Amino acid sequence: MRLRGHRRLTAALVAAAALGLTLTACTGDIADEDNADVDCAPYDTYGTFEGKEVTVAGTILDLEADRLNESWADFEQCTGISVEYQGSSEFEAQIAxxxxxGNAPDVGIVPQPGLLARLATGGWLIPASQAVEDNVDEFWSEDWKKYGTFDDTFYAAPLMASIKGYVWYSPAEFEEKGYxxxxxxxxxxxLSETIAAEGDHKPWCVGLESGEATGWPGTDWVEDFVLRQSGPDVYDQWVTHGIPFNDPQIAEAFDAVGGYLKNEDMVNGGIGDVSTQVTEAFQTAGLPILDGECSLHHQASFYETFWNPDGGDDVKVASDGDVFGFLLPPVNADDPLSVTGGGEFPVAFRDAEEVEAFRAYLSSDLWANNRVSLGGVISANKGVDPENASSELLTQSIEILQDPETTFRFDGSDLMPGAVGADSFWKGIVAWVGGEDTKQVLDTIESTWPTS
Incomplete structure (x- = not known):
């Protein structure tokens, strides 16, 4: 049973300690009117740290932040560690x-391996403990472990995951119109040309606005096309600069995406003309599907949360529901399944037992199942039961990540140096959608790649 009101309970424990009383949070001796006791047996391995605090920061906000806090509520009560989370849309820009x-949180939930590498280069990160590494070796693939490693030092386990390249649509519209x-x-x-020719609405709705990160949804489009058109080897060469950013194979992907994003016949359904992609927030861009004002929206599995931003269930995400998603298809129908995706990595800035106990929990199958059961997210942790996912699409996503036959590649811009992946690539997308030609944009991005 999920604990609520755990901070009040922790305060009671501290007060009791001050009076010389002995209370054990995990034996069923403590309760208040707002919560039920927790079975602490699964948490015994992490130890007890009464009165200790771990501060955490990341980009996760709003409903997802609430769910994140709930995912470690039992851990807090059973270990005595108080976890204080602070979310900020400026985390990526400010953490270095x-x-x-010397003002970093104890743990930073980093969404980019490139940013992890930058922090490790600065000498600010604490290598992961053996307990964290043991969990990763048991529950994660070698590729995922590699994303949390820099210069042969393992710094962080993966946390949540996402599959990018879903195309969201209305099952009812597809059935009604025979799509x-x-x-x-x-x-x-x-399909896109058919919808456009019918004249009811533009087929695609797109939003690229994301504050200082405006443009990133467009990079996801390009990455999906590079992987599908040119394959994983070329993708790997591209993100590591084994081939230049302005390689003809990358230009081919840009031009294919441009057939949608730079085409007035294709976008921006329910929102405006091509230029509105840059001003429309990515969080709201898919919503015109619900009003029949567009038919297709390219966004990751995590977009499920944005159909019901208040945490309700008014919009049903299912193959027979209000919205669902299919993966961006391959070049040939019999090509192996290849997907891009993302994830986060809890890095440590303070060397302390309570910090590593917390990170060990986050790297476990226990945490992954707890969080997935709360809804809206997935994990590539092999110990996750797909049936714990909150929707048909997320169950499918977990199964895809757990399938050894799936070719998975981490989000390319997240793997690139920050000067490219979190700067010139994003800005290049904005300039390109705004009218600059492909060659000009790719040459500019290539010129920003660090020389060392």
Whole structure:
């Protein structure tokens, strides 16, 4: 049973300790009117740290932040560690500055391996404990472990995950109009052209606005096309600069995406003309599907949360519901399944037993199942039961990540150096959608790649 009101309970424990009383939070001896006792047996391995605090920061906000706090509520009560989370949309821009000034949180939930590498290079990160590494070796693939490693030092386990490249749509509209789920990229083009020709609305709705990170949803489009058109080897060469950013294979992907994002016939359904992609928030861009004002929206599995931003269930996400998603198809129908995705990595800035106990919990199958059961997210942790996911689509997503036959590649911009992946690539997308040609944009991005 999930604990609520755990901070009040922790305060009671501290007060009792001050009076010389002995209370054990995990034996069923403590309760208040707002919560039920927790079975602490699964948490025994993490130890007890009464009165200790771990501060955490990241980009996770609003409903997802609430769920994150709930995912470690039992851990807090059973270990005595108080976890204080602070979410900020400026986390990525500020964390290196905070670390340099000695003001970093104990744990930072980093969404980019490139940013992890930057923090490790600065000498600010604490290597992961053996307990964390043991969990990763048991529950995660070698690729995922590699994303939390820099210069042969393992710093962080993966946390949540996402599959990018879903195309969200209305099952009812598809049934009513006889649309088929496309099996190839050519069939996707044909479907888009069919919807455009009918004249009711533009087929695609797109939002690229995300504050200082405006443009990143467009990078996801390009990455999906590079992986599908040119394959994983070229993708790997691209993100590591084994081939230049302005390589013809990357230009091919940009031009294919441009057939949608730079085409007035294709976007921006229910929102405006092509230019509105840059001003429309990515969180709201898919919502015109619900009003029949567009038919297709390209966004990751985590977009499920944005259909019901208040945490309700008014919008049903299912193959027979209000919205559902299919994966951006391959070039050929019989091509192996290849997907891009993302994730987060809890890095440590303070060397302390309570910090590593907390990170060990986050790297476990226990935490992964707890969080997935709360809804809206997935994990690539092999110990996750897909049936714990909150929707048909998320169950499918977990199964895809757990399938050894799936070709998975981490989000390319997140793997690139920050000067490119979190700067010139994002800005390049904005300039490109705004009218700059592909060659000009790719040459500019290539010029920003660090020389060392």
């Amino acid at each position: 500055v905070l670390a340099e000034g 088929e789920i496309p099996k190839t990229l050519d069939e996707l083009t044909t």
